Amino acid sequence: MKSVKPGRGPSAMGAAGSVIAVIFGIFWTIGAASMGAPFFFPLFGVLFIIIGIVQAVYHFKNATSENRYSSFDIVEDGEEPDPLNARFGDAPQDVPAPDDGDFRFCPYCGARLGADFTYCGKCGRKLPDIP
Structure with missing residues (x-):
């Protein structure tokens, strides 16, 4: 997610x-x-x-706080753990993978992508494999 x-x-x-x-x-x-x-x-x-x-x-x-906002990165679950969650946050929870449909979004910049993209068309980064 x-x-x-x-x-x-x-x-x-x-x-x-x-x-x-x-x-x-x-x-x-x-x-x-x-x-x-x-x-x-x-x-x-x-x-x-x-x-x-x-x-x-x-x-x-x-x-x-528990409900906080940051516009620094959009990441996949477990991809980049938050180093201060041990002190202030909850343990990570297992979340089912979303239904990708015909498109998905880049986890690095948030750009809308086709389901078969390997690299993001906006930021150029290699996309993680979807199971």
Whole structure:
């Protein structure tokens, strides 16, 4: 079954990067205010802090919640396991193979393909064999 890759790892890295951005924003704001810079320099730091907090909350929730979203990859079950599922997720479940009909979709880019395609016409990657 094709699905959107859970993306716990990228979301966790996004949360860590957002925390670093917030720390940078704090130092920027304090430095700009203490040097007597024009008002828009400390204001830029405050804006940086606000955006960083919103992003950190979003990414942390996406990395730790059961229902999460990531548009990074579309993969087959068991093709590329999520490295953080052991900590935050459930054990993989056996899912029956879908009825492919006359067409199927590329697991890498999501392009619609004919049932007999060996390579994706959009991204050019070799398609996995369907049992």
